[in-house]
Amino acid sequence: MPGNVWLAPMAGYTDAAFRSVCAARGACLCFTEMASADALQRDNVTTLRLLEKTPGDTLTAFQIFGSRPEVAATAVRRVAPLAPAFIDLNCGCSVPKVLKADCGAALMRRPALIGSIVAAMKAETDIPLTVKMRLGWDDSRHTYLECAQEAVKAGAVLVTLHPRTRAQGFSGSARWEHISRLKAALPVPVIGSGDLFTAADCARMLAETGCDGVMVARGTLGNPFIFAETRALLGGEGSDGRPDAATRLASAMDHLRLLADRVGEEKACRDMRKHFVAYTKGLEGGSFIRESVVRAERIDEYEQIVESYLRD
Numbered sequence: 001m002p003g004n005v006w007l008a009p010m011a012g013y014t015d016a017a018f019r020s021v022c023a024a025r026g027a028c029l030c031f032t033e034m035a036s037a038d039a040l041q042r043d044n045v046t047t048l049r050l051l052e053k054t055p056g057d058t059l060t061a062f063q064i065f066g067s068r069p070e071v072a073a074t075a076v077r078r079v080a081p082l083a084p085a086f087i088d089l090n091c092g093c094s095v096p097k098v099l100k101a102d103c104g105a106a107l108m109r110r111p112a113l114i115g116s117i118v119a120a121m122k123a124e125t126d127i128p129l130t131v132k133m134r135l136g137w138d139d140s141r142h143t144y145l146e147c148a149q150e151a152v153k154a155g156a157v158l159v160t161l162h163p164r165t166r167a168q169g170f171s172g173s174a175r176w177e178h179i180s181r182l183k184a185a186l187p188v189p190v191i192g193s194g195d196l197f198t199a200a201d202c203a204r205m206l207a208e209t210g211c212d213g214v215m216v217a218r219g220t221l222g223n224p225f226i227f228a229e230t231r232a233l234l235g236g237e238g239s240d241g242r243p244d245a246a247t248r249l250a251s252a253m254d255h256l257r258l259l260a261d262r263v264g265e266e267k268a269c270r271d272m273r274k275h276f277v278a279y280t281k282g283l284e285g286g287s288f289i290r291e292s293v294v295r296a297e298r299i300d301e302y303e304q305i306v307e308s309y310l311r312d
Contacts, residue, residue, distance in 0.1 A: 003028030004213030026228030037066025115150035222278025
């Protein structure tokens with residue numbers, strides 16, 4: 001990898017357009033949205049579309065979720081020809097429909113199964129395999145050390161920890177001290193995630209935990225600049241200030257055009273509304289943009305809204 005500041009997988013957000021925006025602004029690696037192993041086994045077109053890469057893209061990793069080793073193995077066979085940088089097993093998603101299928105964070109209750117899934121995946125490919133996990137199902141038992149050790153023993157070459165339990169969801173605070181413990185316990189690189197919203201947060205996690213890299217999730221929404229800012233800060237230059245309104249909105253418009261190229265103007269204009277909410281968060285008078293884009297159906301309407309905001 002060219003660096004250790006990565007974009008995390010986020011359902012509904014880390015499509016090819018957003019990954020391109022982040023890569024252009026310093027992301028060293030970008031994850032796709034997580035893909036169902038069961039759907040990949042069936043060659044589901046919608047799921048395969050989640051894994052589409054842009055031309056020349058070599059810095060994309062795939063994440064899959066599943067609970068059956070044989071299905072995960074088939075999924076790996078399906079996606080290996082697409083040449084991801086590596087393939088990650090999701091052991092952290094806390095969405096109810098994923099948990100109901102015994103996937104995601106539900107696997108944290110079954111360390112041996114995690115090992116079996118990774119081993120089955122490993123048998124199908126030479127592409128590096130990794131695992132992303134939480135502390136455990138709830139605070140009654142933190143299983144991350146055991147789960148990570150099973151994964152590494154089965155062939156995982158890197159582990160990412162979001163130090164919250166399944167029960168926490170995204171509430172409370174990420175307990176970074178557990179990242180330090182995992183780093184001390186494993187012979188492979190450890191990536192930290194959780195509560196990374198500024199370049200200073202990323203630098204502090206690296207310094208405090210000794211982890212090998214950071215994976216930024218919600219902190220990238222409306223703020224793809226966090227990657228370049230973090231790399232600059234780690235290199236001893238730059239500040240932790242957010243870009244000005246013109247820079248943020250120029251990025252939003254680039255994002256919109258990239259998305260339109262992939263899904264068409266009408267759908268892109270609908271899908272970008274949530275992103276514009278994030279790009280304009282904290283901007284003085286940003287409510288004007290947020291209230292206006294909910295009615296915008298064409299790119300030129302977005303352009304007029306942005307130009308009017310910047311002019312006035």
